[in-house]
Amino acid sequence: MGDNxxxxxxxxxxxxxxxxxxxxxxxxxxxSIVIITGMSGAGRTEAMHTFEDLEYFxxxxxxxxxxxxxxxxxxxxxxxxxxxxxxCDLRAKEFFHELKEELRRIAEAGISYRILFLDSRDDVxxxxxxxSRRRHPLTDAGMTIIGGIQRERELLATVREMAHxxxxxxxxxxxxxxxxxxxxxxxxxxxxxLTVSVFSFGFKHGMPIDADIIxxxxxxxxxxxxxxxxxxxxxxxxxxxxxxxxxxTRRFSESWRNLLDVVMPxxxxxxxxxxxxxxxxxxxxxxxxxxxxxxxxxLRQTGYKTTITHRDLALAEVN
Numbered sequence: 673m674g675d676n677x678x679x680x681x682x683x684x685x686x687x688x689x690x691x692x693x694x695x696x697x698x699x700x701x702x703x704s705i706v707i708i709t710g711m712s713g714a715g716r717t718e719a720m721h722t723f724e725d726l727e728y729f730x731x732x733x734x735x736x737x738x739x740x741x742x743x744x745x746x747x748x749x750x751x752x753x754x755x756x757x758x759x760c761d762l763r764a765k766e767f768f769h770e771l772k773e774e775l776r777r778i779a780e781a782g783i784s785y786r787i788l789f790l791d792s793r794d795d796v797x798x799x800x801x802x803x804s805r806r807r808h809p810l811t812d813a814g815m816t817i818i819g820g821i822q823r824e825r826e827l828l829a830t831v832r833e834m835a836h837x838x839x840x841x842x843x844x845x846x847x848x849x850x851x852x853x854x855x856x857x858x859x860x861x862x863x864x865x866l867t868v869s870v871f872s873f874g875f876k877h878g879m880p881i882d883a884d885i886i887x888x889x890x891x892x893x894x895x896x897x898x899x900x901x902x903x904x905x906x907x908x909x910x911x912x913x914x915x916x917x918x919x920x921t922r923r924f925s926e927s928w929r930n931l932l933d934v935v936m937p938x939x940x941x942x943x944x945x946x947x948x949x950x951x952x953x954x955x956x957x958x959x960x961x962x963x964x965x966x967x968x969x970x971l972r973q974t975g976y977k978t979t980i981t982h983r984d985l986a987l988a989e990v991n
Contacts, residue, residue, distance in 0.1 A: 703784040710790030723757035736771035789835035872964040874956025883950035895958040906961025915962040956984030
């Protein structure tokens, strides 16, 4: 995947492992350790990013002989909730042959693990290396890229047989690889993987720089000009009623909810992990606060993990 450039139609090959220990059989879908390995250019970097999104602690290019030490340092134990993903590949060269023995020791310690092997056709790997202009890690002086690929495939044959899961990335897009990994290693849906942050702000305090979507609600009547409401905020019932019970707000809210119902599934399909929605009024005290609360409530009701914050509420003119 270079580690990019995957195309369509996912093809997943599930192969049973050559058991190093009976202790690893029948483990849950979310093991304590995932060893990511496979052919250079087949998508190991993309895979590691996916495990990071799944809240695994990830380490790249770790010599296998250090796996058990890392387990101790990371505080893993049998039945523990902390998860680790490690890329082990032939960049470790002479250390790589120690992988099988190290996995045996991990299994004896009662730590669950799975091996994910990423593969791809030789012609696809060759094209990715040419496109990236990077040297294949196993090419010696005078050796061609295809020679390095073939050498790597021979050296990895035993590890491929040990793998619990093999994914051929020859003809898939990165987002399809991410989905296959998610399907293999978590029961969480794609929608549940998207975290939405909804926040209110005041334009007079500056535009937010980290919002994916910004909605300006300054067109709505401002409670600030009602003396009884001025010291209150959009969290107070009186202000909420003033803002939300107006006909123009009802029309806006209906259209805004409809828009969210259209765009949110698209963000999920794209594989977006974090989405930030800013709702602004003049001071970030009344209208934006009330509508941020309503927006967050709607997103939660439709199944999205949503947090609601109010950026400028501490600057509100309250008594």
